[in-house]
Amino acid sequence: MVLADADLSDPQTIGALLSQYGIWLDREQSQHLLAERNILDRIVAAAAVRSTDRVLEIGAGIGTLTRELVARAGEVIAVEIDERLVEVLAATCPAANLRVIHQDILALDIERYFGAQPYRLVANLPYSVATPAILRLLQASHPPQDLLVMVQREVGERLAARPGNMSLLSVKAQLFADVELVSRVPPQAFFPPPKVAGAVVHLVPRPTPQVPLLPTEARFWQTVEAGFATRRKQLHNALGSLGVGTEPIHTALAAVGIDPSQRAQTLTLADWSRLSAALWA
Incomplete structure (x- = not known):
């Protein structure tokens, strides 16, 4: 298999690739790879990445979304916690504008890689870290310009909820960002399919909280x-x-x-x- 040319959104290709590297995905770690070309294309279209963009990707996996990002962005920083998949990424995405970081996103020093320069987040987030990762980035001293992320459907709906269905997560997210639920994604669009559906959410951080945090x-x-x-x-x-x-x-x-x-x-x-x-x- 010529990995640089393989269709990484095809379930058969994904299975063969994982088998080649002797990798079994861990459901407990929310390792569900995007395996539907139409969904991938919709995410890429919604992201509208430009050649001047610096992009952060979390949970790069085998490089399905990564490859699309490096073809469009000026630079991509892809964070992957699984050392086995870091090896795969080197083979599937041999791009000069890609830097792969083997680390937990919740421990990553983002300013080390982006400094004060603007950057964007585009990612199929592992469900197990989606909520803390989003909140950490929204409240960072240097947040991304925007976040286009795949999350668990329930999380996506809570992030974008309106009065009547609000939650603590809704308040925390909407205080610091404008939130839009872009689309819902069925479990069958992933390899292996998770037990729950997904959702693509777009968040645009606000320069100041939406309302004053009173009295303190x-x-x-x-x-x-x-x-x-x-x-x-x-x-x-x-x-x-x-x-x-x-x-x-x-x-x-x-x-x-x-x-x-x-x-x-x-x-x-x-x-x-x-x-x-x-x-x-």
Whole structure:
């Protein structure tokens, strides 16, 4: 098999390649390779990578998406934690503008590779690290210009949720980025197929948080986390864990026009900002 020319989105090719290198993918580590050309093409089209772009890829695998990125970007930094797949990448993606880093993305010093220069993230993220990786990048001192990522469908829907279906993850992501659910991807588009569907999500980091973190960042998150800690509870009960007393909670809710019987998932980011400010005034 001529690896530099092989169709890395073809399931038979993927199976043969892994067999050649004696690799068994680990489902526990969310090793599910993209194996559907149409989905790959849609991701590439959505990314719209240009020759001036510097791109970070996380979970490069055998190089299915990597190869498409290096053909379009000025430089690609591909992070892969599995040493066996790093060896495969050297054979499938022999590109001068590619640098493969064998490391855990959660421990990677991103500024070491990009400095203060702009960069983008385009990746089929391993489901097991998708959420912490996204939040880490959004809150980094030098975040990417944008993130186009494949994640577990449930995670994608939570990232892009609207009031009525919000979660703690929704608040954390949307506070720091504008989020769009681009498309849903069936399990059959991966090798081997995972038990759950995937989703492609686009996040564009904001220069400042969408709402003020009032009265302080610590108090804001203390309030939000208390609200979501028991999602089924009404807000006046959920916020009781803050230990401020029933009367101050009802007073704060009334001051900002929030019904005490509402639940955390119905609030907007602005609601949380106003409620936290009133609660700790």
